[in-house]
Amino acid sequence: MTPSPAPQASATAHRRGSVLGDPAFLRLWAGTTASGLATWALPFILGLALLDRSLTAVGLGIVLAARTAGFLAAVPVGGMLADRHSRRGVVLWSGLAAAAATPVVAAGLGRSVALMALAAAVVGVGQGACRPAFQALTAEVVDEPRRQSANAAVTFAVRVTTLLAPGLVALLSVAVSTPALVLATAALWLAAAVLPARGAAALTPKGARAPFSAEFADGVREARRHPWFLAGLAALTTVIATGYSATGVALPLVSRETYGTEAVLAAALTAYTAGAMGGALLIARWRPKAQGWAALAGLACYGFAPLSLLLPVHPAAVITAYVLAGIGIELFNVPWFTATQREVEPAKLARVSSLDFLLSYGLAPVGLALIAPAIAAFGTGPVLGFCALACFAAPAAAALAPGARGFSRPAPEVRGA
Known part of the structure; x- marks a missing residue:
């Protein structure tokens, strides 16, 4: 070629x-x-x-x-x-x-x-x-x-547009x-x-x-060759389905009912985007030795978002929690994309990436659809507590998977003669 x-x-x-x-x-x-x-x-x-x-x-x-x-x-x-x-x-x-x-x-x-x-x-x-x-x-x-820097530049641009575009469109x-x-x-x-x-x-x-069905199955087999990928994808899907849902449904409710103003909602969402921009700038140059564990720790930071909504704390605590969540999500996203591009067989990379998007972002609407009935049935506090626990526990469990420490397949053991 x-x-x-x-x-x-x-x-x-x-x-x-x-x-x-x-x-x-x-x-x-x-x-x-x-x-x-x-x-x-x-x-x-x-x-x-x-x-x-x-x-x-x-x-x-x-x-x-x-x-x-x-x-x-x-x-x-x-x-x-x-x-x-x-x-x-x-x-x-x-x-x-x-x-x-x-x-x-x-x-x-x-x-x-x-x-x-x-x-x-x-x-x-x-x-x-x-x-x-x-x-x-x-x-x-x-x-x-240079892929980590490239992925960080892409995600930084997306966050900037998210922060500035609403005002521009309104104008x-x-x-x-x-x-x-x-x-x-x-x-x-x-x-x-x-x-x-x-x-x-x-x-x-x-x-x-091969036929589409066979090629899709081949992509699934390629994903299964990387235990860290399956574990990380499960953790990401859990965090999006619970933590993002808490942001989408519970944050507006808490902002209005606890603080009596939508200003906390606007400030928290802005803080999240600003934190994500900072996280993208940081991870563009930072190369931790245990990159996978550092990324999963960043993903777990999203748990601070629902946790901050559990009690009537000062609004500054909510804003700080969303800054941490924003920083953490990019400390995960950028190494995650970079590791997938590095570790997955090039001829199957797009199929494996499609599994990532399909499960993580595809299941987000399910979380959004379920959280409102759950709040009506169990109350805001228990649901937020469950969401926070899930955001902390899922990345911690993923960190135990083989290869999770560096987001790479473990090297095969070499037996002595």
Whole structure:
């Protein structure tokens, strides 16, 4: 196979010492950031449609549920396609699909919720298909010594947009209509499709391709070869399903009922994002010896979020807890992505990454759906206590898995002669 120009560019940039000096990575970074911003912005913009009554709350729920369904359906298929074909090609076509469907979402505002839901499902398909492809493309474009810095740069950009974009969208909504703002996300998807540089050619020869079901099973077998990955994924799924759910449901309730103001809610969410930005900056350069254990300890820090809501503490304690949670989640995310890119067989990386997204983020809505009835049945305190305990216990259990100390497969024992 003829080497692609992207790894050569990466090697040159590595000699210069910074991933930010690599044009191929900068193009990938810009495309990934554009897709993340488009993904985040659509629910917020459609929320603005409630104000001008072009969309009802029920309609909003249907449209967002359709997008989530498209995402979940496309993630495993996108992972298999990205291992079969060029990762760059999968990013291109998934981004173009989302860009083409987004104007239909805009056209349906105030006219047809069914049309909006159908188009939103296609947007979700594009979003889901590009996620594992972006992960695998990063491993192709960036050489291994700089991937942690590269992953940190990507997640930092996502956190910055999350922090600044709400105010920007609110300001734009004063002068720009909601359909026009929706169309702006189509431009972001178009940028995500065309900006990334070329990576390697398809890693699976055409004649060696198996049926989709067999390739998916092969990806599961590859994941099972890495006990640290399965344990870490179980811990991440638990934390998202419990800790994130506490943030999504219990934090607004506690903010209003305990503190009598939504200011604590806004401050805690801002503190979380600011902490995540700090965590991304820290992990871009920090290389702990026991990287896996350090990452799992960071993941466990999310337990401080529900724990801070258990008692009527000073609001500063809640804000501090969310700063720690934000720092910790990036101390986990960046080494986790980097280790997966390093340890998993390259030809199966996208499929394994799709399992990551499918289980961790795919099960998050289940936690959100269950926590409100649980609070109604058992009370806020017991549910928050359970969520905090789960966030602390799951990473601790994952740390016992073989290879968890360094997020790598244990070396086989060598027997003496």
